[in-house]
Amino acid sequence: MTPKSNRLTVASRLLRALVSFHRGYFVIAVTGAAVFATATVVSSYGVKLVIDNVILPAFTAKGISFATWATTSLVVIAIGLVRAVGVVVRRSFAGVLQWSTARTIANRVLRHIMTQPAWWHRTRMTGDIAARAGVDTDAAVGILAPLPFSSSVAVLLVVAGTWLMVTDLWLGLFATLVFPVMLVMNVLYQRKVDRFYRTAQDELGSLSEAAHESFDGVLVVKAFGAEGRETERLAEISRRLRRARKQAVNLRSTFESLIDATPSLVNIAIIAFGALRIRSGDMSIGDLSSFVYLFTLVTLPLRIVSYLFSELPHSLSGWDRVQEVLTEPIIASPREQIRNIGTVGERNPLVEMEHVYAVHGSTDALIDISLCIKRGSTVAVVGSTGSGKTTLLHAIAGLVPVRSGSLSVGTKKVGLVFQEAFLFAESLRYNLTLGSEVTSDDIRRALDIASASEFVDEMGMGLDTELGERGVSLSGGQRQRLALARALAMRSELLLLDDTTSALDPATEQRVLTNLSSMHDEMTTIVVASRPSTIALADEVVFMEGGRIVAQGVHELLLETNHGYRSLIAAFEHDRSGSAP
């Protein structure tokens, strides 16, 4: 298979796939396009009528009647109106087709993405994934806009070509010869110019990335007096962008002039040969005029048919990126691996792990974890960075899959509070309930416990305050307290706190921790702790190192028996004493 026909196959597969979402709209749009094409050809007959029946006789001795003018005019107007209706139908339904398809695909892609488990998302860039449902989908359907138009060009070429040959065979053959020439010019140009446009697009991408970084780091830039250097770095990318764009402009100006001049030159030749045909009596002046008129009309869309070709690669790459996500099988949620302990018997542990292994990236993040957590207890997980604390919480919450071993949890009401609180640009109420039914009393109570009521009350609109870009901006500590309140508002029975109180000032932290510890009877808490004050709250400490639990017990016992634990805590003490190390 040649690369050329291969490309055609790929293109037609893309078009078939896209059209299949809303076939009906496509049919209507193409029907409109066909009406337009036919009316265009017929309108040239109108021109012949006007010249042969009205203009030429009017300037002879005979003259013409008002009725002749009126009927001919009505025919011309009627054809023009039919043609316009065709255009309106074609364009309207091309839009309906394009945007309905975009909507269908975007919804489908997003549902697919959101069904993939959290750990699938961690191996991918969020922006890239979101783009599949956004700009990639829009790029893919971009081809649908000019599609009905292009099909009408095809109809137009066939009907007009036939018509021209019927009018005058030799002249017709000569005129239709220019169609393929213009098409080839289009394809060649597109292929050449694409290179420059692609380069420009890449440079624009780098520019945007570099500008983002440079403005992001403005404090550093200013601190080192690097304003001039940074501007030059960005200017360098801009110069590459400018070069690619100017190369494209150069090519394009030549192409546009050629594609404009070619039909004009052919038309002049048609007039010259037409004169011979009129002399030999094979043609009337009206015939020749309508011939020239139709030829001009047909070459008009031929000038811009290159848009279709230019949309194609863009659309194809968008569709490929959409398909990449859609064809990826949905991975079962890690939650399905978690066994339910059953709620019978208060004595049963709430969390039970036996020889659990879990992977994070390519390394083992949890190694042979066996752990039993009683209902109503508070357990602190302590360890240095990378020891597996967070993975442990995420495994219990069902966000990270267990590779082997068994994990059982006695409740479905698990509230995980992340290290970085994620808030939505929505109302405070939505942020606390995430769309589930929670009474205002429960929300109030949760805010009280999380020590968030005070600043929430100051927000004017209370629970209806919009957060995010247009709304109020919150400090890190406030965000963390809201995330905690979310877990509490949802009446979680198992609360998983991942260093949640780290951004709070010591006094607020104490208040929150005290509030939490008063809820022992209704809640079990596992907390990743990096401050002694948090550790102090726990009934029991789990000490982790390199993905393993190396020690477990009450704080004082671990201090006595475990060297690693002792030196970790000592580091805190050391720092606290304020002596220079």
Place this chain on the structure above:
Amino acid sequence: MSLNDDITEGLRRRGTVDTIRAGIAEAPALGKGLALTFLLALFGAAGRVTIPVVMQQAIDNGIVGAEVRVGYIFRLCAVAATVVVIAAVSQRTAVYRLGSSAEEGLYGLRVRLFDHIHRLSLAAHNDERRGALVARVTSDIETLTMFFAWGGLAWMLNLSLMFVVACVMLAYDWVLAMVAFTVVAPLILVLRLVQKRLMRAYDGVRTNNAGMLSLISETVSGVETLQAYDAVEPALFRVEEATAKRSKTSIRAGVIGAFLFPSGEVFSVFTVAAVVGIGVWRGEAAGLSAGALVGFMFLTYRFLEPIAEFTEVIDQTQTAVAGLRRVLGILDTPIGPPPATDPVELPIGQLGISLSEVAFSYAPREEEVAPTQVLSALTLNIPPAQHVALVGESGSGKTTIARLIARLADPTSGRVVIGGVNLKHVANEDLRRRLTVVPQEPFLFADTISYNLRFAKPEAPDSELWHAVEQLGLEDWVRALPHGLETQVGQRGQALSAGERQIVALLRASLVKPDVLILDEATSSVDALTEVRLARALQRLATGRTTISIAHRLSTAARADRVIVLAAGKVVEDGSHEMLMARGGEYRRMYDSWLAATNT
């Protein structure tokens, strides 16, 4: 339109013509040679009226009765072909000139923007505005690029064509030309009317599109939270509403556009009917010929041909003007502390710092009436080589004092003097060589550690980087990294922990060998080992330098020579750690509660 647009647009609202004039003033390359370009475009347009004129000539002079004067027609065609070729060359030149001067102009505008944005004050650089600033140099300038590539080109070519066609029509027969113009006139009304609705529809499309994209991105970003709380379905429902809304408004705009598009063609059939009718009625008596009428008919079609394209490019033109307006809004924003006009060189050696009667307030935000007073009449003397810790609750003015000393902002009143020179008279380059800031969340570029270190001193050889590492006692840390100093730090340094980023920032600062060091300590928790490293590195870096630490960890304050306690912009306590502890005041209270929090 988002909040971010308002910020830069609100400064000075310009009209369309004003905006374009100001744009050309900022990017002179845009306007250079524009007159010649348009003249060439007019020549180019002449090529497109050749056919109607040839038809007229051929019918009137080439076909006399039954006789066809082939020789005449051939000569006529040869002349016409020459005109078409010359016109094509002119048009090519015009298109190239327009496109290339647009690229030159926009390049200049971009660079002006980069430079200006880098020099804006930090207040103009807060997180909410960052995205907007990036948008100014990318998507807003892009709307202008797109405009020059399509809309601007279409305006130039089509206006020239309509102008030339109108001239030829008037030359043939001014009465018929007037008839044609009169029948076309209502089209302008129709266009204006529908255009307004179309513009509104496009506005809706843009708003809903932006809303949909940000909702999609937010939903994907929040996937862990949504899954952890079983809230994926309600979130998807919100997105489905947004995609439906976007699709609906886009279709609406498309339908309005679809009705507008063939309006030129519809009017041309009415115009042709009218022109032919009146032309025939007036007849030869008025000096008309059959050929002229045929030519006229063709010209009428040509005259209205560009209308369809105009309906397409008006929206693009509006978008481009709005983009330009936002770009100009940035250039209107005054830059940060103004450069010293008559710089005085800082003295050699260690530098002392003094603040006398310094006040500072933030400009009021939209919703606030009064400016926020952060400091009022603050006086402070820091002798050379002293290590001072600033302590106080958030909002007490610590960060502001540090920023004023680093001249990242100027005081509203009062003076900041460094080494005996008023900061306003110190050249920026001089100051940056002598004073360095380590911010709370140090920014790292997505490159290697050595790249980030060299940001402070581009010409530093590897040996100098290593020397800095040894000086701060960080060899073991660097050796433990997978690729030593060539380790990639990831976007914003995310591959490193917060504490490690701070370490890189200290190293980077040490390369400048500053006489004044300003350190804003990180608030986020740092693991114990890194904590120890950081404290050691800081201690070494501070030795022999005037150092100002904004201390969040009171252990840092305890190690400093002097502690200054701030509350509501005022110094409430000032002295050594031991002294203040003994005094039993505010500092004692803070220190005790910190001890309690960090105590097991």
